Amino acid sequence: MDSYLALETLLTHADADADDPAVAPTIHQSVNYSAASAEDFDALNSDVNPARYYRRYGNPTQARLERIVAAAEGAEAALATASGMGATTTTLLTFVSQGDHVVAQRSMYGGTLSLLRDIAPRFGIEVTFVDQTDTAAFEQAIKPNTKMIMLETPSNPLLQLTDMAAVTALARTHGILTFADNTIATPVNQKPLDQGVDLVMHSVTKAISGHADVQAGIVVGSKELIDRIWKTHTMAGSIVSPFDAWLAVRGLRTLSMRMERQNRCAQALADYLVTHPAVRSVNYPGLTEHPQHDLAKRQMSGFGGVLSFELSGGETAAEQLISALRLPVRASSLGGTRSTLVRPAAMWSNELTEEQLEEAGVAGGLIRFAVGLEHEDDLINDLRQGLSVTGAVG
Known part of the structure; x- marks a missing residue:
């Protein structure tokens, strides 16, 4: 070809x-x-x-x-x-x-x-x-x-x-x-x-x-x-x-269209979460706050449909948020039509020990959010109501 x-x-x-x-x-x-x-x-x-x-x-x-x-x-x-x-x-x-x-x-x-x-x-x-x-x-x-x-x-x-x-x-x-x-x-x-x-x-x-x-x-x-x-x-x-x-x-056949949407959606979610008072940190290369943002711009044409973040309340707050959200499902994998989120420490507990997870930088309260094809406004609104359960509203 x-x-x-x-x-x-x-x-x-x-x-x-x-x-x-x-x-x-x-x-x-x-x-x-x-x-x-x-x-x-x-x-x-x-x-x-x-x-x-x-x-x-x-x-x-x-x-x-x-x-x-x-x-x-x-x-x-x-x-x-x-x-x-x-x-x-x-x-x-x-x-x-x-x-x-x-x-x-x-x-x-x-x-x-x-x-x-x-x-x-x-x-x-x-x-x-x-x-x-x-x-x-x-x-x-x-x-x-x-x-x-x-x-x-x-x-x-x-x-x-x-x-x-x-x-x-x-x-x-x-x-x-x-x-x-x-x-x-x-x-x-x-x-x-x-x-x-x-x-x-x-x-x-x-x-x-x-x-x-x-x-x-x-x-x-x-x-x-x-x-x-x-x-x-x-x-x-x-x-x-x-x-x-x-x-x-x-x-x-639809990979380009799906990724274009997921790139945009993940960026919108990261921009929202990084300013929220209940959020301790957000990991997404499209953020200017990401320590390797310049490298991302150099070797990537888009920043992907996956982000991760930690809440100030740690593992307890993470579980509260995951349970409170209505649109994304608690499930492994990523890249599908429906958003998924999970605590990687829980997902990989059968493969890695606590010490190995810690060495890999995977904190117990880390949440991985893989966006699907929902509208970003709906996902942000869902995050807003879910985060209110943790005691902080943004």
């Missing part, structure tokens, strides 16, 4: 299939495909990432999803998986082995932190966690056996940023692979490959699908790197279902 086309056009046309005249994508549910001859069968079996051999190896509906996300991120290739953690784990297993070292951020998605803290060391993989806001900390953490630097920017749930251009330049001088989670920003707001990142991952479950009805992940990058991940992927078995892939393709 021509790279000069706008993102909105790529999301609509990047999966065009000359062999399939259907306007709506076809769901290829079959597990395997027949071959007319021994030669045809050998050809199917020998192709890298074949879409018509066996579903664990690939699927035509999955291939549509991969083409669209690769085009949206400006990548050569993509590989869809059964979940975001499937994409992260398979990538880690591909490029890191026993005796290797990984540098990662302290502020990251709880599942990724649990993978790096609890599982990677069991396989002899050493991990050093650093403050992502300090580029020098990445440099100081590098060792002769460092094979990967893992990034997530903005981070979940603190909305901290990593200077991707600076960190990737550092990584290149040492021959280290960089891997970034772009789930919160989406390719609408940020393209890490343009900042020098080697591999970019999304939890397709979130904004890419956008309707809270898909479980999938994806990793994009050069064809050479994606082919290497695919070989691990076929053995690890984190295979996206054709129906989930089809739903994700459907969601991608």
Whole structure:
């Protein structure tokens, strides 16, 4: 697909299939495909990432999803998986082995932190966690056996940023692979490959699908790197279902429009909360008060649909607010049509200990608010009445 086309056009046309005249994508549910001859069968079996051999190896509906996300991120290739953690784990297993070292951020998605803290060391993989806001900390953490630097920017749930251009330049001088989670920003707001990142991952479950009805992940990058991940992927078995892939393709058609609205709504909520007397702090890169606002303006075109904040009343006030709100639902995940909010400390309590949560900067009273498609005025009015329960009216 021509790279000069706008993102909105790529999301609509990047999966065009000359062999399939259907306007709506076809769901290829079959597990395997027949071959007319021994030669045809050998050809199917020998192709890298074949879409018509066996579903664990690939699927035509999955291939549509991969083409669209690769085009949206400006990548050569993509590989869809059964979940975001499937994409992260398979990538880690591909490029890191026993005796290797990984540098990662302290502020990251709880599942990724649990993978790096609890599982990677069991396989002899050493991990050093650093403050992502300090580029020098990445440099100081590098060792002769460092094979990967893992990034997530903005981070979940603190909305901290990593200077991707600076960190990737550092990584290149040492021959280290960089891997970034772009789930919160989406390719609408940020393209890490343009900042020098080697591999970019999304939890397709979130904004890419956008309707809270898909479980999938994806990793994009050069064809050479994606082919290497695919070989691990076929053995690890984190295979996206054709129906989930089809739903994700459907969601991608409206990603730009949804993110434009969620960017605007999250900014309005952050602007309201930052002036409220009951609010201790607000984390959102679109705020001029955010310590990395200038970096956000430099490497992002929009600031995303997720914010987090703490109330002066701590965990008790946070629970009071969550219970008092009428529009957003208390639920995990983000990027859907309906706003969700949650205390990350409660959500990740089965993955991280209290000490690990504290080290990651996740306070017990922190609230993560992922805006949906409601009107911002309605959400602000709901916050106003909810915050009045905590004893302060703004």
